[in-house]
Amino acid sequence: MxxxxxxxxxxxxxxxxxxxxxxxxxxxxxxxxxxxxxxxxxxxxxxxxxxxxxxxxxxxxxxxxxxxxxxxxxxxxxxxxxxxxxxxxxxxxxxxxxxxxxxxxxxxxxxxxxxxxxxxxxxxxxLKAIAPAPIVAGTPTMASLEVNYHTILSGSPDSILLIQRGSSKVLDVNRSTRQLFGMTETELVQTDLPSLCPPLQPDGRDSRQVFDAYVERVMAGDMQVFELAMKHSSGRLMTCDLRMVPLNTPGYRLMHVRIIDLTARKLAAELRDGKNVLLEMIARGAPLRQTLERLVLLIEAQLDGGFCTVMLLNPDGVTVESAAGPSMPADYLAALNGLSIGPTAGSCGTAMHRKQTVVVGDILNDPLWASYREVALHYGLRACWSMPILLDQDTVLGSFAMYYKDVRSPTEDDRRLISAATHLAGIAIARTRREDELLRHREHLEELVSARTAELRQAKEDAEHVNEELSTALDNLSLTQEELVRRDKLAALGALVAGVAHELNTPIGNSLMMAGSMSERTAELRRDMEGGLRRSVLEAYLNEAASADEVVLRNLKRAAALVDSFKRIAVDSAGSQRSRFVLGDLIAELLQSLQADVRRHGLDLIEDVEHWLEMDSYPGPLTQALSNLIDNSLVHGFDHARRSDGAITIIAHDGGNGEIAITVSDNGAGIPAANLARIYDPFFTTRLGSGGSGLGLYITHNIVTGVLGGHIEVSSLEGKGASFTMRLPKVAPR
The missing domain is CATH 3.40.50.2300 (Response regulator)
Structure with a gap:
């Protein structure tokens, strides 16, 4: 319940x-x-x-x-x-x-x-969802229950034997066992189990030794089920699974043996595998006769004493030719070559004529074989079933036949088998015919190609002449292109040098001017000392010297900072440390260091980062690039007035295809459309004279496209803010 x-x-x-x-x-x-x-x-x-x-x-x-x-x-x-x-x-x-x-x-x-x-x-x-079965007083348990073994054995649908351990003598069998071996109970109980096997197993080992070895392993607890080749009373071999369980009774050593005939299953597996091999041969373009002989041998292995042939209908549509029959007498196959199909032309000729299956269970007494009966009986053939091989409903390719040396009719399994064989033969023959047709078309095409060769040769000569002219023009174009590239490089270098010179000129010029002024003032002080130096003059000189020192020191620091930023322009991975890191941790550390500066500008710093994204890259350059983008927003996006709703947002997520997308955006002043094309140029800045060098985005671009192996995109609307997106590979190039 x-x-x-x-x-x-x-x-x-x-x-x-x-x-x-x-x-x-x-x-x-x-x-x-x-x-x-x-x-x-x-x-x-x-x-x-x-x-x-x-x-x-x-x-x-x-x-x-x-x-x-x-x-x-x-x-x-x-x-x-x-x-x-x-x-x-x-x-x-x-x-x-x-x-x-x-x-x-x-x-x-x-x-x-x-x-x-x-x-x-x-x-x-x-879980106590069900209760265990109660033990009722007076009800026998299985341990105490005694039953009649013979009664159970007789009623079992499986093939079961009871044998004596040691002698392997058969003591009892059931009806299924008698049917399996085609023997009576009296015959079976007068033998032992190894005698129901062929003398040798398929691998050449002695059957009795193999069985005794299996019994020893069963008794040792090593196994209970094993495979053994056994023999029907007709001599037909069977592949069987034996499950053995030892039975111990007072005074007897017995073995319970259950036998399962695996022959049909084995044959089905061999047929399936054989079909696959044949289809591979057909796809590979193996010779037709080789393929058909392989097919015939595969089907014969499924039969009990049968032989198979494949006949082909010649292109004339009337006569036949033997294509395969490796187990049939060669003289018999030769006698079939050139015979005509017709309404009474044996099994194969009649099947091709009627375009339907013809079954002759007794060649001796069937009128279809009247003209060929003596030849068939000479070779001991008594039954023949033939099925036509059709390309389509009206086109006959040949026939597949099964022969037997005794009178018999096909079972349903036989009909399925010959149907499968005919289908495979049809595939192979049709493919060969299509290849022959392609060969004929190819030969025709070769003729057409030969006819066109002369025209193409002349065209080729004309094209070579034109090609020479084009080659000369291309050489000239290449020289021009190289010259333009060299000029572009020199122009870029000139612009960079000019920018460096321009940036350094102001602090160095200021320092030189102040140093010259103090030099003149010092000379005046020396002259005053010769006539007697007043305290007020000395104090004035010292005040001017202190002021000059401050100006010189400030300008030299500015020059040093500029030189340091110039050194970061040529970014490469040689001086950067590569490591595996979690992107969320790196961004968190960066934002913590920048939080105070951002709040001083009255802005919010918003983070939307998939924290556990991992990268194998260069954390130092990546941090510098992010810092430059945030600094760019602070300096250029919010350089005029403080905004209550001003914010800088960092977003990082998996961009797919092995990339990570990192976006730094703000809702500040934005970038004028006219400036978008120049933002990555060195020394380009809209804050000239306000402390900006114009190298921040130039260095960032070099880091992203060089060291980190990615690319950077920008979008902006003036007055609406700017957004920079870096698309970086998770594993940076080495």
């Missing part, structure tokens, strides 16, 4: 495993008891699910449970906040691991490849 459903109890069963499993059957069984299954593949996901509080029981793969102490088992219990039973699942159970599971507090230790019904029962019993 199912206990009443309670909605306030956890109703989710958590299963955490990295192995791919089909959990549909388990989920269906648990659903009948109002439980649902929640599957995860990582330990952190399992902890998050347990913390949700709706987990009634957890199934945990030991590969996710942590180290030798299986600590995730305890962590799941603590995360749940309630009593949480945990079943540990192992792909390779061992006693050592079982003990560690007990020490970790697991409620059960079970194999990972569990049976869904068995696992559902254990879960429901653990």
């Amino acid at each position: 199912m206990p009443p459903f309670s909605s306030d109890q956890p109703r989710t069963i958590l299963i955490a495993t990295s192995a791919a499993s089909d959990l549909a059957a388990l989920g269906d069984t648990l659903a009948r008891y109002h439980y649902q299954l929640h599957a995860v593949s990582r330990g952190d996901a399992a902890l998050a699910a347990a913390a949700g509080g709706d987990i009634a029981l957890a199934l945990l793969d030991v590969t996710l449970a942590g180290s030798a102490s299986l600590e995730l088992c305890q962590r799941l219990k603590r995360a749940s906040g309630r009593v949480l039973p945990v079943f540990l699942l192992s792909a390779q159970p061992s006693e050592d691991e079982r003990q560690r599971a007990v020490d970790a507090g697991a409620a059960a230790y079970l194999p990972l490849n569990f049976d869904a019904e068995h696992m559902a029962e254990k879960i429901l019993l653990q």
Whole structure:
């Protein structure tokens, strides 16, 4: 009886495993008891699910449970906040691991490849959703129950034998066993099990020795199921699975043997694999006769004493030719060549004439074989079934035939087999014919190509003449291009040198002017000393010297700062340290250092960063680039008046394709459209004379496109703010 459903109890069963499993059957069984299954593949996901509080029981793969102490088992219990039973699942159970599971507090230790019904029962019993079966007084247990073995054996649908261990003598069999071997019970109980096998197994080993070795392994507990070649009373070989269970009774040593005939399954697998090989041969363009002979041998391996042939209908549509029949007499196949198809032309000729399957179960008495009966009987052929090979409903390619040396009719399996063989033969023949057609077209094309060769040769000569002229022009163009590139480089270098000279000229000129002035003042002081120096004159000189020192020192510091910024123009990775880092940590440290300066301008600093993005790059240059962009916003975006709503925003997210997109934007003054094309030029600034050198964005551009291996984009509307986006690879180029 199912206990009443309670909605306030956890109703989710958590299963955490990295192995791919089909959990549909388990989920269906648990659903009948109002439980649902929640599957995860990582330990952190399992902890998050347990913390949700709706987990009634957890199934945990030991590969996710942590180290030798299986600590995730305890962590799941603590995360749940309630009593949480945990079943540990192992792909390779061992006693050592079982003990560690007990020490970790697991409620059960079970194999990972569990049976869904068995696992559902254990879960429901653990959660008391079902009650165990009660033990009723007076009811026998299986341990005390005695039954008639022969009665059970007789009623089993499986083939079962009871043998004596040691002698392997057959003591009892059931009806299925008699049918399997085609023998009576009296015949079977007068033999031993190895005698039901061929003398040698397919690998050449003695069957009796192989069986005795398997029995020893079964008794040692090493195995219970093994494969053995056995023999039907007709001599037909069978591939069988034997499952053996030892039975110990007072005074007897017995073995329970269950036999499963795998022959049909093996043949089906060989047919499937053979079809794949044939299709590969066809796709590869193997010779037609080789392909058809491989097909015939494949089908013959599926038959019980049958032989196969493939006949082709010649292009005249009347006569036939033998294409394959490796197991048939060569003289018989030769006798078929050139025969005509017709309404009474044996099995193959009639099938091609009628365009339908023809079954002759007794060649001796069938009128279709009247003209060929003596030839067939000479080679011992008594039955022949033939199916036409059709390209389409009206086009016959040939026929596929099965021969037997006894009178018989096809079974449904035989009909399916000949149909599959005919289909494969049709594919191979059709492909060969298409290739022949392509060959004929190719030969025709070669004639056309030859006819066009003379015209093309003349055209080629004309084209070579034109090409010479174009080559000369191209050489001249290349020289001109190289000269233009050299001029552009010189112009860029000249602009850079001019900019450096312009920036340094002011502080150096101021220093020179002040030094010259103090030199003249010093000469005057010397002259005054010869006539007697007054205290007021000396004090005036010292005041002027102090003022001059301050001016010179300030201008020299300015020059030094400019030189330092010039040194950062040629940014490369040689002097930068490369490392793996978390982008969120780097940006957090940068913003902390800039927070005071941003607040001093009365602005908000907004961060929207996917914190755990990882990069293998150069943190120093990246920090410098970000700092330059923020400084650019402070200096140029908010250089006029303080705004109550002014803000600088940094956004970083995964841009896909192995890139990270970092955007620095503001809602300040923006960049005039006329200046957008020049913002990355060295020494270009709109704050000339206000302390800006015009190198910030130039250096940033060099860092992004050079060291960091990315690119930078800008968008701006005047009065609406500016936005710079750096798209950087997660792994910087080396």
